[in-house]
Amino acid sequence: MNIIAEQLQDTGYIVLDNPLPASLMTALRERCQESQAGFEAAHIGRGTDKKQINSIRGDVIRWLDESHDTDQAYLAWMENLRSKLNEALYLGLFDYECHYAIYGAGTGYAKHSDVLNGKKNRVLTTVLYLNENWQRSDGGELVLFEPEGIDVLATVAPKFGTMIIFLSESFPHEVLISHSTRRSITGWFRVSGS
Ligand SMILES: O=C(O)CCC(=O)C(=O)O
Ligand SMILES: [Fe+2]
Structure with missing residues (x-):
């Protein structure tokens, strides 16, 4: 946990x-794979700005359900991380929201910031990838x-078990077109406020 806090502070x-x-990873993968029931096309923006534009963002999403054991176990793990990060970095993280995301073959998410569109209370973005045997040729x-949005800082393959955490406001990011079905859980640690 300390390593996470230190590196977030540094970079x-x-x-x-x-x-x-491993057992939780397997349960999360199965839960995301079992059925697409409850998944909806993701939207860009909020309220009256809310738009669904497939060419910008091609995933379908389902928010985690606290009443389901597997979702609950993940939320509990992230809750523990939240309190550790608050202790180490005084970030005042207030809560965590997250959804499963499925990108069908041929879709991605164009370069964006997670803090635009009125989501100003998002402090840290987390993405956990659920794709076993992911190959380079699968893309995604x-x-x-970098904060200026031109130079590439990191390229992360969406491999089973990998998690990235980054400051939501600092880094524009993009999901390259995926050539196979790409599954993940994306979430945000937030401070209170709208
Ligand atoms: O799935 C990813 O790698 C990132 C997803 C993303 O940027 C988002 O949902 O805002
Ligand atoms: Fe994003």
Whole structure:
């Protein structure tokens, strides 16, 4: 946990190889794979700005359900991380929201910031990848850009078990077109306020 806090403080992001217990990873993958029931096309923006534009963002999403054991276990793990990060970095993280995301073959998410569109209370973005046997030819990498949005800071393959955490406001990012179905859980630690 200290390593996560230190690196977030130093560079603003961290890529973790396999932070979650194997049994939880398996349950999360199965839960995301079992059925597409409850998944809806993702939207861009909020309220009256809310738009669904497939060419910008091609995923379908389902928010985690606290009443389901598997979702609950993930939320509990992230809750523990939240309190550790608050202790180490005094970030005042207030809560965590997250959704499963499925990108069908041929879709991605164009370069964007997670803090635009009125989501100003998002402090840290987390993405956990659920794709076993992911190959380079499957594409779908997350590209993290320097704050100016031009130079590439990191390229992350969406491999099973990998988690990236980054400062939501600092890094524009993009999901490259995926050539296979790409599954993940994306979430945000937030401070209170709208
Ligand atoms: O799936 C990813 O790698 C990133 C997703 C993302 O940027 C988002 O949902 O805002
Ligand atoms: Fe994003």
